[in-house]
Amino acid sequence: MAKVRLSAAAWGLSAVAAGTLVVGCSVSVNTGHAKPKILxxxxxxxxxxxxxxxxxxxxxxxxCPEDLVGEAGTTTRCTLTTGDGSTLGVTVTVTSVDGDNVNFHIKADETATPAAN
Known part of the structure; x- marks a missing residue:
């Protein structure tokens, strides 16, 4: 099945909206590990x-370059890559941990980095 990919400009515009909207969202992931982390x-x-x-x-x-350790305040930077090779940074921040559930916010950067020529 073919994947539909957006151009960097389209994702850039979508990411700005996502950054604004996603900041308020929390995601819970049950890790099942003794020390909570998300692979x-x-x-x-x-x-x-x-x-x-x-x-x-x-x-x-x-x-994402690394596992996210379930400790409030821990952050990591993930990378969204578009079909044309442009990239957009995404910051993931742990907001709380409840047992094995790691809650976090995600926020996309406002501008994309163009693909190298």
């Missing part, structure tokens, strides 16, 4: 799913 692949997938749901756009390609 980087699961985190990228969860962030992509939330951005798609918030913007009404297809699920983007989001990668």
């Amino acid at each position: 980087k692949d699961k985190l990228g997938d969860t962030v992509a799913t939330r951005l798609a749901a918030t913007t009404g756009q297809p699920k983007p390609d989001v990668t």
Whole structure:
């Protein structure tokens, strides 16, 4: 099945809206680990799913460089990559931890970085 990809400009505009809207959203992920954390692949997938749901756009390609440790205030920066190679940063911040549930906010940057030529 072919994936529909938005241009950097379209995602940039969507991300601005997402950044505004997603800031107020919390996501709970049950990690099932003794020390709560969200594995980087699961985190990228969860962030992509939330951005798609918030913007009404297809699920983007989001990668995160590290696992997110479940401790309030912990942050990581993930990267949304568009079909043309442009990127958009996404900040993920843990807001609270309840047992194995890690709650976090996501906020997309306002502008994309163009693909290298």
